[in-house]
Amino acid sequence: xxxxxxxxxxxxxxxxxxxxxxxxxxxxxxxxxxxxxxxxxxxxxxxxxxxxxxxxxxxxxxxxxxxxxxxxxxxxxxxxxxxxxxxxxxxxxxxxxxxxxxxxxxxxxxxxxxxxxxxxxxxxxxxxxxxxxxxxxxxxxxxxxxxxxxxxxxxxxxxxxxxxxxxxxxxxxxxxxxxxxxxxxxxxxxxxxxxxxxxxxxxxxxxxxxxxxxxxxxxxxxxxxxxxxxxxxxxxxxxxxxxxxxxxxxxxxxxxxxxxxxxxxxxxxxxxxxxxxxxxxxxxxxxxxxxxxxxxxxxxxxxxxxxxxxxxxxxxxxxxxxxxxxxxxxxxxxxxxxxxxxxxxxxxxxxxxxxxxxxxxxxxxxxxxxxxxxxxxxxxxxxxxxxxxxxxxxxxxxxxxxxxxxxxxx
Ligand code: LLP
Numbered sequence: 001x002x003x004x005x006x007x008x009x010x011x012x013x014x015x016x017x018x019x020x021x022x023x024x025x026x027x028x029x030x031x032x033x034x035x036x037x038x039x040x041x042x043x044x045x046x047x048x049x050x051x052x053x054x055x056x057x058x059x060x061x062x063x064x065x066x067x068x069x070x071x072x073x074x075x076x077x078x079x080x081x082x083x084x085x086x087x088x089x090x091x092x093x094x095x096x097x098x099x100x101x102x103x104x105x106x107x108x109x110x111x112x113x114x115x116x117x118x119x120x121x122x123x124x125x126x127x128x129x130x131x132x133x134x135x136x137x138x139x140x141x142x143x144x145x146x147x148x149x150x151x152x153x154x155x156x157x158x159x160x161x162x163x164x165x166x167x168x169x170x171x172x173x174x175x176x177x178x179x180x181x182x183x184x185x186x187x188x189x190x191x192x193x194x195x196x197x198x199x200x201x202x203x204x205x206x207x208x209x210x211x212x213x214x215x216x217x218x219x220x221x222x223x224x225x226x227x228x229x230x231x232x233x234x235x236x237x238x239x240x241x242x243x244x245x246x247x248x249x250x251x252x253x254x255x256x257x258x259x260x261x262x263x264x265x266x267x268x269x270x271x272x273x274x275x276x277x278x279x280x281x282x283x284x285x286x287x288x289x290x291x292x293x294x295x296x297x298x299x300x301x302x303x304x305x306x307x308x309x310x311x312x313x314x315x316x317x318x319x320x321x322x323x324x325x326x327x328x329x330x331x332x333x334x335x336x337x338x339x340x341x342x343x344x345x346x347x348x349x350x351x352x353x354x355x356x357x358x359x360x361x362x363x364x365x366x367x368x369x370x371x372x373x374x375x376x377x378x379x380x381x382x383x384x385x386x387x388x389x390x391x392x393x394x395x396x397x398x399x400x401x402x403x404x405x406x407x408x409x410x
Contacts, residue, residue, distance in 0.1 A: 010036040014386060019281055020322055022384050022391045023358050028285045029302045029381040031369045033068060037279035039075050048249035057101045059230045059272030060086055062366035067385050067394040069093035080270040084111040087120055103146060103193060105168055116141055123193045125169050127177055134185025144191025144227065147172055149212040153205040154197020156313055162196030172212060179219055189220050195229025198273060201241055203248040210255050217261045227268035234277045236363050237316050273366040280365020282307055286357045287337065295333040298353040303336025305375040307361060307368050310344045318362040319345055327352030338376055377403055
């Protein structure tokens with residue numbers, strides 16, 4: 001492998017000792033991110049797409065801690081935002097506007113006006129907003145359009161966004177109307193965008209999308225790039241297959257090179273999970289063991305207020321008992337302390353779990369902390385980043401004042 005030397009020096013995974021040390025130092029529940037792993041993932045992408053015309057915009061909706069954004073910037077990656085506030089966070093973290101992409105959906109035109117003033121790259125996803133954009137800016141500000149390719153893809157329906165019943169993007173069958181607006185206002189369309197979903201392991205999905213987009217490329221003579229969105233699957237379960245990035249890269253680059261209309265275009269991607277899922281660990285402490293006829297429950301000091309993926313998407317997260325690694329293997333149902341069903345794992349075999357044990361949830365970097373809440377008036381967890389072997393607190397745990405923040409108290 002061409003980058004073996006590089007991987008040798010970087011830490012793919014934090015050790016049990018490192019995780020325990022951080023849990024002891026910063027308390028639980030705790031999110032921990034391994035900066036090395038983020039860099040390894042980025043290098044995987046750039047070494048597979050080794051052609052100087054592919055750009056990666058980290059989909060920061062996966063994890064927006066400013067320190068993570070700064071780190072992502074420091075390794076040379078650009079950033080994709082899904083709200084004007086993410087745009088502002090990215091600029092605050094130091095990204096140049098030309099490296100910030102704003103892929104909007106369902107937003108008011110005021111946000112597009114704000115993004116234009118900030119000078120970032122914009123993808124518009126409705127005919128209505130495109131018309132308003134044309135009226136106000138004509139051809140003075142280059143812009144991209146998000147199309148809906150009518151392809152069903154993604155790990156489950158909640159995270160599938162490109163199919164023919166999805167709200168996202170301008171349906172390709174409305175190409176006529178789209179072209180009419182562009183011609184009428186002389187809009188300078190420089191980017192075509194699609195994003196079909198998350199957890200995509202099959203490169204064919206991207207190739208299908210390319211086919212749909214390539215058919216219409218000749219209608220956009222000012223095009224500079226095609227943006228194929230994010231969605232690269234990583235392994236969550238033991239033995240899970242992730243997307244084969246080298247295979248994807250070879251096929252996508254060949255498709256672009258073999259088409260006279262696209263061979264000079266840039267290829268853009270917006271990976272979220274691929275960049276930060278595996279760098280993240282979520283550590284909880286076991287509050288209660290409860291034996292019942294149906295299961296032995298291990299109730300931890302967390303719930304869907306901190307990690308909602310298992311409950312919201314039936315997502316699988318690998319869980320290990322950090323503090324009893326040699327315990328006898330038994331089945332435990334891992335649940336939280338929320339006043340609703342919040343089962344992280346049902347009847348999962350693992351090293352015997354006892355009260356006060358520390359459990360680690362893997363793949364917790366993407367859409368973990370980011371989707372957390374204060375439900376049940378619980379505090380949000382602290383976040384730690386490990387860089388050059390050093391754990392550093394990058395967000396303090398909530399305190400009581402945080403629950404009152406913004407409330408008007410008479
Ligand atoms: N680009 C666009 C326009 C997106 O909507 C998304 C994700 C991405 C890129 C990044 O996709 P990724 O590479 O992370 O799969 N909360 C869900 C995933 C929702 C994804 C929403 N959009 C989960 O935890 O599985």
